Amino acid sequence: LPSEPLEAAATPLDHGLLSPATVGHDDAVTDAAVLAALVDAEVALVEAYGDLGAVPRGVVDELATALRSAEIDVADLAAASVSGGNPVIPLVGALREGVSEDSRAWVHRGATSQDILDTALMLVARRAAIDVHASLRRTALALTAFAAEHRDVVAAGRTLTQHAVPTTIGLRASNWLRGVERAAARLDAAASVLPAQLGGAAGTLAAFGEVVGADAARLPAAFAARLSLVAPDAPWHTTRWPLTEFGDALVQVLDALGVIAADVATASRTEIGELAEGSGGSSSAMPQKQNPAAAVLIRSAALRAPMLGATLHTAAALAVDERPDGAWHAEWPTLRELLRLALGASAHAASLVEGLRVDTDAVARNLAATRGLIVAERLSLVLGPVIGRDAVAALVADVQAGGDLRALVRAAVPASAGIDIENLIDPAQYTGRARALVDDVTGEESR
Amino acid sequence: LPSEPLEAAATPLDHGLLSPATVGHDDAVTDAAVLAALVDAEVALVEAYGDLGAVPRGVVDELATALRSAEIDVADLAAASVSGGNPVIPLVGALREGVSEDSRAWVHRGATSQDILDTALMLVARRAAIDVHASLRRTALALTAFAAEHRDVVAAGRTLTQHAVPTTIGLRASNWLRGVERAAARLDAAASVLPAQLGGAAGTLAAFGEVVGADAARLPAAFAARLSLVAPDAPWHTTRWPLTEFGDALVQVLDALGVIAADVATASRTEIGELAEGSGGSSSAMPQKQNPAAAVLIRSAALRAPMLGATLHTAAALAVDERPDGAWHAEWPTLRELLRLALGASAHAASLVEGLRVDTDAVARNLAATRGLIVAERLSLVLGPVIGRDAVAALVADVQAGGDLRALVRAAVPASAGIDIENLIDPAQYTGRARALVDDVTGEESR
Amino acid sequence: LPSEPLEAAATPLDHGLLSPATVGHDDAVTDAAVLAALVDAEVALVEAYGDLGAVPRGVVDELATALRSAEIDVADLAAASVSGGNPVIPLVGALREGVSEDSRAWVHRGATSQDILDTALMLVARRAAIDVHASLRRTALALTAFAAEHRDVVAAGRTLTQHAVPTTIGLRASNWLRGVERAAARLDAAASVLPAQLGGAAGTLAAFGEVVGADAARLPAAFAARLSLVAPDAPWHTTRWPLTEFGDALVQVLDALGVIAADVATASRTEIGELAEGSGGSSSAMPQKQNPAAAVLIRSAALRAPMLGATLHTAAALAVDERPDGAWHAEWPTLRELLRLALGASAHAASLVEGLRVDTDAVARNLAATRGLIVAERLSLVLGPVIGRDAVAALVADVQAGGDLRALVRAAVPASAGIDIENLIDPAQYTGRARALVDDVTGEESR
Amino acid sequence: LPSEPLEAAATPLDHGLLSPATVGHDDAVTDAAVLAALVDAEVALVEAYGDLGAVPRGVVDELATALRSAEIDVADLAAASVSGGNPVIPLVGALREGVSEDSRAWVHRGATSQDILDTALMLVARRAAIDVHASLRRTALALTAFAAEHRDVVAAGRTLTQHAVPTTIGLRASNWLRGVERAAARLDAAASVLPAQLGGAAGTLAAFGEVVGADAARLPAAFAARLSLVAPDAPWHTTRWPLTEFGDALVQVLDALGVIAADVATASRTEIGELAEGSGGSSSAMPQKQNPAAAVLIRSAALRAPMLGATLHTAAALAVDERPDGAWHAEWPTLRELLRLALGASAHAASLVEGLRVDTDAVARNLAATRGLIVAERLSLVLGPVIGRDAVAALVADVQAGGDLRALVRAAVPASAGIDIENLIDPAQYTGRARALVDDVTGEESR
DSSP states (O other), X not given: OOXXXXXXXXXXXXXXTTOTTTTTSOGGGSHHHHHHHHHHHHHHHHHHHHHTTSSOHHHHHHHHXXXXXXXXXXXXXXXXXXTTTSTHHHHHHHXXXXXXXXXXXXXXXXXXXXXXXXXXXXXXXXXXXXXXHHHXXXXXXXXXXXXXXXXXXXXXXXXXXXXXXXXXXXXXXXXXXXXHHHHHHXXXXXXHTOBOOOOOTTSSOHXXXXXHGGGGGGHHHHHHHHHXXXXXXXXXXXXXXXXXXXXXXXXXXXXXXXXXXXXXXXXXXXXXXXXXXXXXXXXXXXXXXXXXXXXXXXXXXXXXXXXXXXXXXXXXXXXXXXXXXXXXXXXXXXXXXXXXXXXXXXXXXXXXXXXXXXXXXXXXXXXXXXXXXXXXXXXXXXXXHHXXXXXXXXXXXHHHTTOOHHHHHHHHSOGGGOOOHHHHTOGGGOOTTHHHHHHHHHTOOOO | OOOOSSOOOSSOSBXXXXXXXXXXXXXXXXXXHHHHHHHHHHHHHHHHHHHTTSSOXXXXXXXXHHHHHOOOOHHHHHHHTXXXXXXXXXXXXHHHHTSOHHHHXXXXXXXXXXXXXXXXXXXXXXXXHHHHXXXXXXXXXXXXXXXXXXXXXXXXXXXXXXXEEEEEHXXXXXXXXXXXXXHHHHHHHHHTTOBOOOOOTTSSOHHHHHHHGGXXXXXXXXXHHHHTOBXXXXXXXXXXXXXXXXXXXXXXXXXXXXXXXXXXXXXXXXXXXXXXXXXXXXXXXXXXXXXXXXXXXXXXXXXHHHHHHHHHHHHHHTOOSSBOSSHHHHHHHHHHHHHHHHHHXXXXXXXXXXXXXXXXXXXXXXXXXXXXXXXXXXXXXXXXXXXXXXXXXXXXXXXXXXXXXXXXXXXXXXXXXXXXXXXXXXXXXXXXXXXXXXXXXXXXXXX | OOOOSSOOOSSOSBSSTTOTTTTTSOGGXXXXXHHHHHHHHHHXXXXXXXXXXXXXXXXXXXXXXXXXXXXXXXXXHHHHTTTTTSTHHHHHHHHHHTSOHHHHTTTTTTOOHHHHHHHHHHHHHHHHHHHHHHHHHHXXXXXXXXXXXXXXXXXEEEETTEEEEEEEHHHHHHHHHHHHHHHHHHHHHXXXXXXXXXXXXXXXXXXXXXXXXXXXXXXXXXXXXHHTXXXXXXXXXXXXXXXXXXXXXXXXXHHHHHHHHHHHHHHTSTTTOSEEOTTOBOOSXXXXXXXXXXXXXXXXHHHHHHHHHHHHHHHHHTOOSSBOXXXXXXXXXXXXXXXXXXXXXXXXXXXXXXXXXXXXXXXHHHHTTTTTGGGHHHHHXXXXXXXXHHHHHHHHHXXXXXXXXXXXXXXXXXXXXOOOHHHHTOGGGOOTTHHHHHHHHHTOOOO | OOOOSSOOOSSOSBSSTTOTTTTTSOGGGSHHHHHHHHHHHHHHHXXXXXXXXXXXXXXXXXXXXXXXXXOOOHHHHHHHTTTTTSTHHHHHHHHHHTSOHHHHTTTTTTOOHHXXXXXXXXXXXXXHHHHHHHHHHHHHHHHHHHHHHTTTOEEEEEETTEEEEEEEHHHHHHHHHHHHHHHHHHHHHHHTTOBOOOOOTTSSOHHHHXXXXXXXXXXXXXXXXXXXXXXXXXXOTTOOHHHHHHHHHHHHHHHHHHHHHHHHHHHTSTTTOSEEOTTOBOOSSOTTOOBOHHXXXXXXXXXXXXXXXXXXXXXXXXXXXXXXXXXXXXHHHHHHHHHHHHHHHHHHHHHHHHHOEEOHHHHHHHHTTTTTGGGHHHXXXXXXXXXXXXXXXXXXXXXXXXXXHHHHHHHHSOGGGOOOHHHHTOGGGOOTTHHHHHHXXXXXXXX
């Protein structure tokens, strides 16, 4: 590497010590992975020249081998990146040193740093997206089974923290599933349009034209093909939707997982106890505790993601000239951190849902906590026209004061009304389309 | 309206006095527009019941007329919204007062406040999106013409604030256009999937089942059809992608417009002077000033949008139970403000681009500001192999020290090299694929 | 007002229909209040000239009266603000029209729009801060009484949603109080340094020097004194800490209130039921519900505030030149909305705490929910050294399996150990310094 | 370390490859630094027990030595942190393994993970703040010298990107200085109140009471004293102002540096060229370029900081129960990243300002760019009363059309008016209090 005023850091900044939500799941986005993607981009450029016939195949192969085998210390490279403001400048220097003088000119030829760095970010994004997708698929499969299994477990539906009307554990899980599947689809769509970047210093491809003439028009597609990225319509140095659309999709993934985590954390509360993680975190000091550890970590990620997305958008909106003066640089660590959160949270979500347990006793106990009034809305609807709204209100008040719902309803409703009172006060008979809504999404038959 | 502890505010909060970026463009999102959408949703529910045959057509018509003609003061309604936490509760009370006792039960029947409010937000979003789309269309048309007209105006390309290599005014504008078209397409896609909301208290549709039995399954689609919204797969009370996907698209719109504004503001600088708004803001005290007023207002909107998008995502990630305890409420004013910014910024962008003027003298003067070195990259590429990298560097240094580029190149390059020096040092001959990239997007032929 | 292409909006944007968290509490920050502050700033400038002896007192009085009595329609003014990008330009035009030709020159003399608008924002901020402070004071007083009253109500302490060790209702409330008092102190500190703005077009005060010569040095202080704002060290057109420090304090207020709301919402859950708002929101359809309505609204505000604070900081960081090209404009509606949230949330918090009720039966029932294991940590600490860690773990497991804690402890602990088992297993004996921590902040004596 | 399902990552996530803004400046906040602070906190707890006389001094010394010399691999520790959700749990296990069985019980005795982790974050914050402060001090000293040196360099003042009235390079720099000094003072104030955390599982200090009885009241202060942190009034497990106030101060630091960077980047533009960094980044492909590299990196940091601050606030507002279920965990990496940005940006700012060069020729050339009309405001003020506003406007228009300002003024102003025209049209005579405003802050005498 070129001599630089800075030495490499004595120690890496981040091994994940402050990020238990992601440790063990972020291999796809480490600095080493980014470096590999940068090298991949440089190799692909040489290969693309080869594909256009501009470079003999032998030289391409020699260069590809040499570039991939260059021994580059990530920390040294990071230190060398400061003066030029990005790691591509010293990387190119280092890569060129390792190749023969004859071939050297083909390394990074005609490209600008942004071409390589943006392309590498797209590669990292796509590779990480595959991992996120796999975790979301596991999560969705587990949710499908979970929703189907607990389709008919009637539970208290809660709005604004209060028991409202009955729902089912299955319906709640199927809503989680709908959120996850929507987010996964959006992520896949965004990942499938990630473009390579190739434009040269100001996005005109002029330098490439000097090298290969009119073939410069075909170079970006050849470059993209070598990386399995999408061929760009045009250089997008200051048109940053590839980052923001993908970033938005990542945030949406974290939103969807955050909802699961919020519901699991709530239902895991000691007083509620309807759900428990298969392997909750324990506490040595308080052996009775069984923390919803995965839900907690997922929530921590979901709370951070929106602001990372906002940073990508702010940078996008401030793109100026042919390369922005700071907005571009703000994107790199932000996108990486967002990927990291999605990787970690989706992996935890898959495990969480796979191990999620329902305490049906607790569900039933909670459902009865309002002493039958979980069906109060139904009483209003059905009995209101028969005995009047005031009588229904009085009845509800009597139950709240300690009265027995069944007895009070029997006393209030004339037999002549022909109302099936047992059915009326049975929460299981007031779950509406819950079963069908589960079946729709789990693919099972509702009857 | 039901009696409430609060009186209506003596004066509205916001006429736009602090929001010149949006004044005059936000009719689609005023409180009055929201109220109209809330009433539309209540009417559509009655109509949907009618469409299922549950209510006689005459009653439907009577109710539709009565609801739409109810005189409701927005400020009073807002004041009455506080105790219940949302405006639907007092609205339903007010609407019911205005209809016959026989029909009264059909108003809001089986619905929950969230059904009506979410649906109304979707209506407001769709209506505002139409206006935003129209402004983006105007902007895109004007950009197409502008890019085509200035396709061959060679200008200094700038990276990290410094002159880099030549580009064209047309290419820069075509990049703006690509950003706008991408954002418009995304907005259209998001607007086209905005779903109605109908689920009842806990999203089971149970109350609707009490009213219309198995037909409850068909009610959401009938409801959505009456509003020209998409029929929901399922109630989405806590699955908030309809807001976040639409919100993300709005932020993307503002990003794309922000880039135009950033470039126009920069190019309007007194020292640069390449671009001028048709009707810039003037200053009475400083009559020589011609401010890029529209660009400034667009930028102010683009800087605010990302955080509004982040708020929507945070709320989405915190959706819990069957209706969240605060996250839902945080969405309403946030989505409205984001719509407002998109309405204002897109309208200003259309006017800005339609009136945008190029000072070609300034463009040419700036292009020459580095005394020919705007083609330094080309000199390196072409002359490096001929005279050596060190000689090129020396040549560049000589020009920077005051030397004449043409003379120095002539002196340095042997005639035997067969290089067309006039072509080599002509910035217009080093714009690469700029012309084709413009033509691709403007639909013109490049040769 | 000067003729403008835009007409005033037919209807105001915002009466609070989508903002139940703030309706009824935002008088201090309406557009009308902003307009009044703008006029106050213009009047103060004339008065400051008078105080320096530059304008006869009679003229000052005439102008002050005329400016204050000018009839200006806020909506018209907003519409007229667009072309110049801020409301001061048309305001000055309108104000000048209403005064005698002789005096006219003294209106806005030497000032720039930013002087008046920034100063008006500071006035609005200070006025609103007084209201917020009053609500925080009410909240703190109510919390003090509440904490003192429930100082010894032993309750389950919860970490990561699970019962951990005992705490008290009073200690939890005293923590809320500490947060509120810290935030109130910070808000007061920030409000007490809000400076007037007076610098002229580029912050040099040159135009004022033309008018009053060397006295220009004293003009800002005279101006500030008339408004009871702090005299600025220097014009702060691009040094935006007055907005961000105040904005940070507002966000901190909302954080502190958000914590109360989060705890109240949680403790109000049907299954927990330890706390209830005095006048919770009810539901006509579900008469059994008693929603924590104020907590929900406060949470909705607390979730929005951080991103508004971030917008102020982003704008501050992008201040450039002598007046920024959009960043400045982004601040106005953002600061106003943040003030509005603080006004609404603090008013709701005061009412909430004043009416907050404790269900001590529920508290006790919950405390016992782990069948005595709320003191498991104490068992480990005390019994571990006596009977060994494994024996304690076995004991805990036996209780979890249904065993009786008292009996199991009695069986496990030899009498010779001299341990007071009743004390050991009594949660009330394991609240540590809870009582003292309450007394410290409520000012009561703990013994 | 306890056996864990996860292996340590094969490679660290972050060496700074994507963060050139901070590489080389973030030693104080690496994972290794955090680990050291965690150990410091555990040692301090033992020492505090010793200071209260609960542990013999010999045992304290033995433990302190043993804990500090424990060989703990950061990556292993991070991997072991996942199941419990924080690194303290496995850290305590590892530390206990290395001490004698007799002393083992004193490690982490009575503490909860949050006590140690929060305290360690405060330590890291304070240590990093010292570095940030030193860089801000360097920046302020350099700015003081720079402002004094260029106090009288008259330059075009710009508002909304356009030349407005004259200012001076010194005044602009003194405004930067005011922002930096304000931010530094706020950071110092925030750093000086960083409290230790010590409360035990639910913040009651009950476990400490089991160990040392009434002395538990004195333990937090003893603990804090050992770490030179502030003794907390009370445990602040869910009262998060220590993080948010410090975080706000860091964001304010980045705002102040961002303004410098924005102005330097703007003034470095090829067409403006008034300022240049001493060692700007160069480009091998475009040897004529001299990028404002430090300004670009500082801007990239300043654009990211506000959203990190917002994340801290969101987490603070969601603190619930006695330890929150995710909000707490979201704070750790966020605070660290914010510290990192402040470290990097402040170091770059110091270097930038120390090396900042002024091209006075460019300044003068730009000042003249409007052909004298930089004093148009003054012409209005002075000549308006003499020759009428319309005549002034005509004069300005004539200059804009190519006329000579001096000649036109001479022609328009009657000699009888007694106006010193040379003075009138000299920009240097229209800088108002610029000189005094510089002297105020640089401490020099203005006359």
